[in-house]
Structure formats: structure tokens, C-alpha cells
Amino acid sequence: GAGVSQSPSNKVTEKGKDVELRCDPISGHTALYWYRQSLGQGLEFLIYFQGNSAPDKSGLPSDRFSAERTGGSVSTLTIQRTQQEDSAVYLCASSSAGSGRWSDTQYFGPGTRLTVL
Amino acid sequence: AQSVTQLDSHVSVSEGTPVLLRCNYSSSYSPSLFWYVQHPNKGLQLLLKYTSAATLVKGINGFEAEFKKSETSFHLTKPSAHRSDAAEYFCVVSDQKDTGRRALTFGSGTRLQVQP
Numbered sequence: 517g518a519g520v521s522q523s524p525s526n527k528v529t530e531k532g533k534d535v536e537l538r539c540d541p542i543s544g545h546t547a548l549y550w551y552r553q554s555l556g557q558g559l560e561f562l563i564y565f566q567g568n569s570a571p572d573k574s575g576l577p578s579d580r581f582s583a584e585r586t587g588g589s590v591s592t593l594t595i596q597r598t599q600q601e602d603s604a605v606y607l608c609a610s611s612s613a614g615s616g617r618w619s620d621t622q623y624f625g626p627g628t629r630l631t632v633l
Numbered sequence: 634a635q636s637v638t639q640l641d642s643h644v645s646v647s648e649g650t651p652v653l654l655r656c657n658y659s660s661s662y663s664p665s666l667f668w669y670v671q672h673p674n675k676g677l678q679l680l681l682k683y684t685s686a687a688t689l690v691k692g693i694n695g696f697e698a699e700f701k702k703s704e705t706s707f708h709l710t711k712p713s714a715h716r717s718d719a720a721e722y723f724c725v726v727s728d729q730k731d732t733g734r735r736a737l738t739f740g741s742g743t744r745l746q747v748q749p
Contacts (some may be wrong), residue, residue, distance in 0.1 A: 519674075549737075559723065559739035607677065621667075622737060624677040 518542065522608050528631045531596055537593045537628045541610030548591050549611075549622060550583060562606075565591060568614035590623035600633045605629050635660045637726045639740035647748045652696075652711040654743045656724030659705065666707045667725040667737070668698055677723070683707065694718070719747045 521540040529535050541548050550562040561575035565585040576582070578596075585591040595602055609622040640655040658664060668680040681692025688700045694717075698709045707724060724740040 546733070551739075558741045561737070587743055609677075621682060624669075628687040 520608055520610050520623055522606075522625040523630050524628060525626065526629045526631075528633065530633050531600060532597055533631065534594065534596045537595075537599055537606050537630070539591045539593070539608030539610075539625060541589065541591070541608070542612075542623055543589075545610035545612050545623075546588065547611045547620070547622075548585060549609040550591070550593050551607040551609065552604045553607055557604075563595070588621070590612070595630075598630075600632045603630055603632045635664065635726050635738050637724050637738055637740040639724050639743050641743050642741065643744045643746070645746040645748060646714045648716055649713050652709070652714045652718065652745065654709040654722050654724075654745065656707045656709065656740060657705055658707060658724070658726045660726055665727045666698075666700060667727075668696070668707075668709050669723045669725060669739075670691075670694065670720050671723065671742075672720045680709070685690075703742050714745075714747045716749065719744075719745055 519541055523538045527535055539548065546567045548565040551559050552562055553559045563576055563583045564572040567588065580596045583591060584591045593606060605627040607627045608625045611620045611622045636659045638657045644654060646652055658666060663685055666683040670680050671677050671678045680696050681690045681698055683690045683700045689697060691697045696709055696711045698707050700707050709722060721742045721744050723742050725737045727737050
């Protein structure tokens with residue numbers, strides 16, 4: 517079946533502009549995660565959605581970052597007033613975890629490469 | 634708090650020789666452990682996972698890993714490397730007990746090169 521999809525695959529923007537990154541999880545997956553992969557920082561957690569529960573935003577680096585998940589499916593990660601240090605690959609993952617259990621496998625999308633000039 | 638350390642940033646082997654990618658973890662509880670692989674310009678793919686069943690875990694493409702609690706290790710091995718194994722490998726840990734932080738913790742990655 518279809519995996520996790522993300523769009524756009526590449527995004528180049530100018531410093532100070534806002535960007536929106538989209539994630540389509542695997543159908544039926546209730547848990548959705550955003551991660552960031554940048555040089556020198558490795559892979560870091562950003563935000564987690566589980567069903568209708570309040571999202572875990574503990575990984576968001578600043579208030580310029582926000583995310584929403586509409587209808588328990590598609591998610592959008594928004595970065596306002598982008599800075600050069602926001603340049604990274606943004607990865608989305610989903611899992612079928614009904615309770616967000618850690619042993620459940622997360623399936624990753626191909627990522628969006630964001631470049632801030 | 635949980636953490637994971639991949640002991641080698643780069644590993645180079647010859648095709649047909651064994652592969653060993655080392656990983657040590659730190660976890661407050663009984664962890665779940667994963668190995669993911671990332672090929673150039675591709676997404677992360679799960680190789681295998683340990684979730685407190687058998688300590689020797691077999692994954693895809695001939696990879697396996699052994700969970701050793703006494704050594705807090707979860708090293709990844711393969712008997713015979715293939716050129717297609719060249720990629721970045723990530724060791725990942727997550728606590729089974731609800732710590733309130735619902736995310737995976739990734740190691741820094743090991744880049745595997747396979748020489749012809």
C-alpha cells in the first residue's frame with residue numbers, strides 16, 4: 517500500500533519568508549511525528565500527534581514553528597520568518613500505535629529538503 | 634532520560650566481508666531498540682527492531698542485531714556485505730514506559746562504505 521508521502525520534496529525560500537510543509541501519513545495510522553535532520557545536529561524530534569489528544573510540542577525549537585493535523589490525517593508543519601539555520605530535511609513519520617506505544621514501528625516519508633537563502 | 638551512542642561515524646568494509654555497526658544505549662526503563670537505514674536521497678527504512686522478545690533479532694537484507702542488557706548494547710551485524718548495503722545506519726531507542734515524551738531518540742548515524 518501507499519507509504520508516507522511528503523510535499524514538496526524540495527523547497528528553497530528566502531530568509532524571513534513563511535513556509536508550509538505537508539505530510540500524508542499511511543491511511544489508518546493514528547500517530548504522526550515530525551523530525552528534523554540537519555548537518556551537525558542529526559535527527560531530532562519536533563512534534564507528535566496522537567489521535568485527538570493534544571500534540572506533544574516539546575521538540576519545537578522556537579515559536580516560529582507550528583504544526584497542525586486536520587481530521588486526524590494530513591499534517592502541515594509551518595515555519596514562520598525562516599532563518600538560515602532552519603535549513604534541513606524535515607521528515608514525517610506515522611505509526612499505527614493506538615496508544616503511542618514506543619515499540620510500534622514508525623514509517624518515514626522521503627522528507628522535504630528546505631533551503632533558506 | 635534515554636540516549637544512544639553509535640561508536641563509529643564511518644565504517645568501511647570490503648564486499649563479501651562481515652559488517653559490524655556498534656551501538657550502545659542508555660534507558661531508564663526496558664527499551665525498544667531499532668535500526669534504521671537511509672540510502673542517499675531516500676527515506677528512513679526500518680531494518681529491525683527489538684521489543685523484549687528474543688534477544689537476537691533478524692531483520693531485512695540479512696542484517697541482525699543482538700540485545701545485550703548487561704553491556705547495554707545493540708550492535709548490528711551482517712555476515713557478508715554487499716555493495717547495496719552502502720548507506721547511513723541509525724540506531725534508535727525508545728522507552729516502553731510512558732515517559733511523557735513520545736518520540737524516538739536517534740544515534741548520530743554510521744556511514745557504511747562497501748569497497749569492491
